[in-house]
Amino acid sequence: MAGKNKMGKALKEKLFTLKIGETVKVAVIFEQPFYRGLDREEVITTLEKHLEEKVKKLLGGRADNARSYWLLPGFIAELDADTIQRLLENPEVRSIDLAEQRVKIPVTRRKIYHPARAPFKESLWQYKPVNATALWDKGLFGEGIVVGHLDTGINPRHPNLLGKIVGWAKVEQDGKVTPGKPGEAFDDNGHGTFTGGLIVAGTKDNPLGIAPAAKLFSVKVLDRDGSGSLEQIIAGLQFIALQKNISIVNMSWGVEGFLSLLVQPMVNLLLLGILPVAAIGNDGPETSSSPGNIPGVLGVGALDFYPKTVNYKFLYPAPFSNTDFVTPQTATFRFPYYLKPDLLAPGVGVVSTWSKGYASQSGSSAAAPIISGMLAAILEKYKLDPDTLFSLLKISGSFADKPNFGYGWGIPDAGKLLKYLAEASYLKIISQNPQKKPFEGMISYNARGQDFIDVGYLHPVTGRLTLPVPANTAVKLTVTQPQGKVKTVELTTPASTTTKEVVI
Template sequence: MHENIRMKKFLSTGLLICLLISFFGGWIPARASTVTWQTLDTTPNKLDPALRELLQTLQPDDTLTVIVTLRQRTDLARINGLTRRERRRNLIRSLRNTADRTQGPLKNWLQARRNQGRVQKFESLWVINGFSVTATAEVINELAQQPNVLTVASDEIDIVPAYATPELNLSNINAPALWDLGYTGQGIVVASMDSGVDLNHIDLAARWRGGSNSWFDPYGQHPTTPIDLSGHGTWTTGVMVGGDAGGTTVGVAPDAQWIAVRIFNDAGGGTATAVHQGYQWILDPDGNPETDDAPQVVNNSWTYSTPGCDLEFEPDLQALRAAGILPVFAAGNYGPSGNTSRSPANNPAAFPIGNLNDNNMIYSNSSRGPSACLGWAGPYPKIVAPGVTIHTTDLFGAYYDATGTSLAAPHVAGGLALLLSAYPNLSAAEQENALINSAVDLGLIVGPDDTYGHGRLDLLAAFNLLGNSSTPTATLTDSAATSTPTDTPTTALTDTATATATSLQTSTATQTFTFTPTATLLPTNTPTIIPTSTSTFTATATHTPTHTFTPTATPSYSHNPLYLSLVNNQTIGGISSSDEDILRFDGLNWSLFFDGSDAGVGGSDLFAFSIVDADTILMSFSSTVTVNGISAAPQDVLRFEATSLGNVTSGTFSMYFDGSDVGLSTSSENIDSLSLLPDGRLLISTTGNPSVPNLTTGRDEDILTFTPTSLGDATSGSWSMYFDGSDVGLGETSAEDVDALDVTANGNVYLSTLGNFLVNGLSGADEDVFLCMPASVGDVTACNYAPVLYFDGSTWGLTSNDVDAFKFSL
């Protein structure tokens, strides 16, 4: 009996202690889904100092809004649940439970002062266990004295978007206006039906959704991890979701996530089976209809290569629409003539996009309507978007300026991600109507036409149009997988390579279709990706057609053909090359571009070259050469005007740059690398340490700029430092002499050295090419080096050779 009395006393005392702890603070053992909260210690200064000063300036009846947080915080480490949905449910329950059980006394306190007219309004914030309170200065100071209050802070904050200056193409479609409203693609997943995506790019890596339901290679060649052999899918995905690591924001929806289907195989071809499987996967990535992991947006920057109507994929597109996904397509790059629509973009269920330059003028190659398919409604294309010299992500951590309708389509796909951030339950038809009815009318014809469609994409106008009938909804972000509402619209991702299928009528009942990637690039006057790869599609004419794709074509195309010359003679890829020749490498195949012996320079090593256009090459040689009656020293640059190139090379030489006229005269000043910039300046590196007028501190690892006032037999101009190699880790040893270079239109500097190099953890040999993305050039040079080699010569048997000079695509 005495034991029972003692137990009762113990329980009573324990209950009293618990009540006292609850009243004065400490631990409160309230549980929700086994989660407890903690009570944090207070500090003497609960008021923010700036807020305290502001309160002193208020009149007695003035009010100010503040954020009040309480001491009790849910212990997030103890959130449990077997599934993502269960964990999220338990998290929300726990946060609400903490607020419900601890906010009561302060709610009563605030309500009493609201009744007195000293509190204008207050709202509970269960996510932080606090309140937003609009009250007089006297009440705010009293709040800071409450024992259960942790902090009191001003409601005013000075924030700017967390993105760098946007590229002009993004401003032209009013994407930044939606960022400013808080819609950046958060909570939205976009899918790329393309060549893949480079997962290692800094602007794309963190935006991949990840997991086994976020990458699909129907060919089974790369089953687990995203990869891109051509760069096309990396370009288009960058336009949709790329970030700002390169200094400017390149993606329309930088807070969206991406997943991808690889519809082009290792050889650059494609099959109808793979495309169908891709669409099927898009609708149910994890194979479980009970989970909602489909993307909201899907981009298609590929078409057939020949005109006409082919409805092979129309059922797939109709299924996408039924799932709330608008099938966005590149319209094709087959203008400027009319009737140049392509399938599947011209299918009734598709939404094709034409491309504009930054001046709102249609690009000449953008395909025109009308659609070749019966049942089509409206103009072809539907709308237009920027698609000329679009700065976007590229392979090996680089950036590239690309052109084509394949770049225009992802502007629309990314734009839909922004709109869906605000209005996540839009149907495909509602998305289409918003884009069409808000487009900016362009062209000579008032209203829709078969050049500009309904006009240029305007995301702010589309947002405002939707706002007239709907209320924006905040879309929650889930990094594990997206939970998509039932009518969540999705647009199409883009591929700068327009994969196309050609219908060739034959005398038999067999049709042949050729998938050809045909994206456009800059800088060129004829923006087409080269070379193309083909795969044939054979259909048997039966009542229920069966389709088989038979690969018959050349291996994979390259996003950036590489032209290079070698120090030593070598047979590579079946092509015999001498040191005076220029080879062309497309990513898999080798060919002879310039045969030096045909042109009369077979006795000297071609030390440096720069390809100006399809017929013009600038060259320097390791020793004096005499051609066309012209004697050129190793410090000079010759200009070759070709009448033919390849296995039979012919043309004429002239003096382009006389080095002796401008201070290059010694053997240490032989030109061993050069690149011609678009503004006419000539970039030069030398075999040793050059000393030229106004620049006497050059080294063999540097690149000098020559700005000409005259060229030819009487050369004149001025010198300056373009790239100081010692600033960016290139040493004084001869091995790290820059002996080959090219600077692309976006300012990226591609380099090769005379021997082995080591910069910022990246190492390579004389047969390799590596990339510097400069933060600054000139006397103070700063580089961000790509983490991997751009071209690994050892892969192609060049270990005992040296890349003497190189140049990217024409």
């Protein structure tokens, strides 16, 4: 069968069951266009250009039944087996995947919580492992930062969320987006109000979320049961991507396993300067979910503690949210496998806002917004690119010198992170193969006798990374490519806050 390598495994299995004339919902993804630059508007314009014309050219009279999404880039439609086969033979089509899967929120358990009158920051354990008070002590609460929020919605009338919602939209099963006023937002499940609260709830004097001065742009893509279609997700992400002031998007949901359909949307979010933060899932050891397990996406696992006392002496990965060696089924990424999640954050007995009152909830969906809140607080002072933020969090992780199964790069420490940034310079690393094309690679480095293993990632699309490193310091960079080839560069870093270009 021509073009069979372009077809996802799930679609192959589905086509065997189709009868003549029956259709199946698929996503047809075009080859990623060439970018002359990485300016945000240029990326969007390039993705949008000729998309409608391509759809009409490929589908003819059936084009009216297709929904185009430049974030894919491509379209979603109900097609029969013959049409799918014809499209597979077209050189402009990169891949065709089944688009019938549904995403879900990875929740394990919940109970209604009635907080004591003591301030949140003094009574809740969730801030302590990540050292959130180090941000607050420096006056970093996320002022001026807007975080994208894709979930079951949000309750803007909750006392701890008043005035926090600056954007709102609802997405239907077929991808139709209905924007509305922030005051029209709602949450018929509670999960979205919970995750959103962990980012922005409370005040500077009494924070519940880690970035209480930040704002949310909330898009409802999941129903009252915490489930949504892939088309809802794609449409919601594209709507978020159109908002010019968003630099983080929190996604506390997923599809079990590696879903190649979500790869290009995540790549394009990164190109637009938006860091995707996602829950890794709650399906137990040696499992993970997309998009959290896609390279470039910050996948977050849940952290538990023992004994249940205020010292939190023993911290470990929650058994329902363990680490996975992911094997990506896609032509984009060449590493045969890699470690996920990237980081751990509190994910057991975490307290946040609920539809009414508060709730204590466990799951990686609680851990992800804690990291999103940290990022929002950091961005108030440091205007960093997504890949730089990603590396920075790994560098501050408790296992930055030796990422391992179960912990990934460990628990990020805000105090360590801020100290590191205060003394940092930056290396703008550019990868080029002999044909002057970017290549994929993992970057480790040694500085002042300390190793930082695989804390940088050269994406195969961009091939670039601005890496924060100690200033005025002898550094040894090691770049490992998927084929096992290793390149080493030794240099002295520039003065604090300045940038030095390094071509690998």
